[in-house]
Structures are given as structure tokens and as C-alpha cells.
Amino acid sequence: NAGVMQNPRHLVRRRGQEARLRCSPMKGHSHVYWYRQLPEEGLKFMVYLQKENIIDESGMPKERFSAEFPKEGPSILRIQQVVRGDSAAYFCASSPRGRRTDTQYFGPGTRLTVL
Amino acid sequence: AQKVTQAQTEISVVEKEDVTLDCVYETRDTTYYLFWYKQPPSGELVFLIRRNSFDEQNEISGRYSWNFQKSTSSFNFTITASQVVDSAVYFCALSEASGGSYIPTFGRGTSLIVHP
Numbered sequence: 001n002a003g004v005m006q007n008p009r010h011l012v013r014r015r016g017q018e019a020r021l022r023c024s025p026m027k028g029h030s031h032v033y034w035y036r037q038l039p040e041e042g043l044k045f046m047v048y049l050q051k052e053n054i055i056d057e058s059g060m061p062k063e064r065f066s067a068e069f070p071k072e073g074p075s076i077l078r079i080q081q082v083v084r085g086d087s088a089a090y091f092c093a094s095s096p097r098g099r100r101t102d103t104q105y106f107g108p109g110t111r112l113t114v115l
Numbered sequence: 116a117q118k119v120t121q122a123q124t125e126i127s128v129v130e131k132e133d134v135t136l137d138c139v140y141e142t143r144d145t146t147y148y149l150f151w152y153k154q155p156p157s158g159e160l161v162f163l164i165r166r167n168s169f170d171e172q173n174e175i176s177g178r179y180s181w182n183f184q185k186s187t188s189s190f191n192f193t194i195t196a197s198q199v200v201d202s203a204v205y206f207c208a209l210s211e212a213s214g215g216s217y218i219p220t221f222g223r224g225t226s227l228i229v230h231p
Contacts, residue, residue: 033218042206042223043160047165056218091160101148101210104219106160 002027004094005074005106012113019079019086021110025094031055032075033104034067037089049075050098082114117142119209121222128197129230136192136208143161144168145184146212149183149190150219155203168192195227 005024008030013019025032034046048056049069054112060067064082069075095102118141128134140149150161159163164174164181173180178195194201210219 020231026169038117043221045218059218089158093160101146101212103162105162108148108159111158 004029004092004105006090006092006107006110006111009108010113012112013082014115015083016081019082019112019114020049021077021092021112022074023077023092023094024074025092026105029094029096029105031095031098031102032069033093033095034075034077035091035093037091037109039088043091046077048098050101054078055098058064077110079112082112084114087112087114117147117209117211119143119207119220121205121207121225123225124223125182125226125228127230130194130198130227133193133195134180134197134227134229136194136205136207136227137192138192138222140188140190140207140209142209142211144186144211144213148210150188150208150210151181151192152206152208153203154206154224155200160206169184186230194227197227199229199231202227202229 004026007022030051032049035043038041045059047060047067052071056113064080066078090109091109093104095104121137147168149166153161171183174229180193182191204224206224207222208219
């Protein structure tokens with residue numbers, strides 16, 4: 001049973017470029033969560049999505065960041081016009097039912113470096 | 116509002132020592148779940164345990180054990196006879212069953228360093 005998949009594992013971008021991070025949830029999971037982890041810090045929630053719906057984006061910066069989870073294919077976290085402060089590890093998690101008390105299973109993360 | 120405190124930022128032990136990682140939580144909900152995750156140096160987050168608020172029985176899994184005490188709002192994690200491979204950052208998290216957020220609250224993590 002494959003776990004949560006994220007790619008790429010490492011991504012290097014220059015300031016002003018776009019970063020596109022992909023997440024495929026565990027089989028049978030239709031709820032996806034994105035988190036950001038800055039160096040030496042804990043996990044910060046960004047956005048929670050179901051297929052074709054954004055449920056909670058209260059942790060997303062208002063500008064440059066967007067997320068989607070289409071009917072087919074992986075969830076995408078898109079960062080436009082990246083800046084050095086976007087350098088972080090981005091984790092995706094999935095859960096089966098989206099209940100408040102579901103266990104979230106995490107992917108290996110994408111480490112974004114902005115030069 | 117839910118809150119998780121991991122007061123120990125970093126713990127350093129020598130192999131074979133026992134070590135306890137503290138987790139104290141705050142919640143107004145009577146039904147909630149607590150979690151521990153491990154983040155080794157390779158960076159991925161590994162789920163370790165999930166415990167609901169109605170089950171105060173301690174859990175043991177090999178060298179790992181968890182002590183859940185509602186009276187002190189704590190869910191502490193003990194590693195017995197620690198090994199170098201236990202070196203990681205450990206996160207405690209809380210989810211409320213009826214709270215306003217679907218999102219668990221994570222503590223800031225405790226970095227455990229096990230020296231050979």
C-alpha cells in the first residue's frame with residue numbers, strides 16, 4: 001500500500017520563478033493537507049482540500065500561493081514569483097475521511113530552495 | 116482553543132539511556148485525539164501513535180511507550196534503551212472532535228540527539 005507521494009523531493013528556483021509541488025495521497029484517501037516547515041520550526045498548516053474543493057485555506061498567504069486538488073491527478077501547491085523567504089520544506093498529508101480526528105499520513109516532503 | 120506544548124526544545128542522551136519527551140495539551144473538548152510523529156534527519160514525517168481521550172491505558176510498542184494522563188493533560192513519550200537511530204525531531208499533535216478546526220495543532224517539536 002503506497003504511502004503519500006510527493007515530488008519533486010528537492011526543488012531549486014530562482015527568485016521570481018514559479019514553484020509547483022505535487023502530492024498524491026494514499027490510496028483511498030480523498031483529503032489532502034499542505035503544511036510548511038521553516039528551518040528550525042514546527043509545522044504550519046497552509047490549506048486543506050478535498051477533490052475539487054478547497055475546504056480551509058486559512059493558513060495560505062494571500063498572495064502568490066494557490067492550491068488545487070483536481071478530480072483526476074495529484075494535488076498541486078503553486079507558488080508564483082518565489083522569494084527567498086519561501087525556502088522551506090513543504091509537506092503534504094492525507095486522510096481517508098476528513099474527520100477532525102483522522103490520522104494524517106505525511107509524504108516525504110519537498111524541499112524548496114530559492115536562490 | 117487547542118494548544119500543544121513541547122517544552123523541551125532539545126534533549127541529548129547517550130545510547131542505552133531512557134528518555135522521556137513531554138507533551139502537554141490544552142483543549143475544551145471532551146473528545147479529542149493525540150498523536151506523535153517522528154521526523155528523522157532524512158526529513159520525512161512518520162506517524163507513531165494515535166490515542167483518543169477516552170482511552171487512558173498506557174501503550175507500549177517495543178522500546179516506545181506512551182503515558183496518557185488526562186489529570187495533567189499530558190501525553191508523554193518514553194524511549195527505553197535509546198539508540199542512535201532514535202535521533203530525530205518528535206512532534207506531538209492534538210485534534211479536537213468538535214472544535215472549530217479540521218486541522219490538528221502541532222507542538223514545536225523536541226529534537227532528540229542520541230550519542231553513541
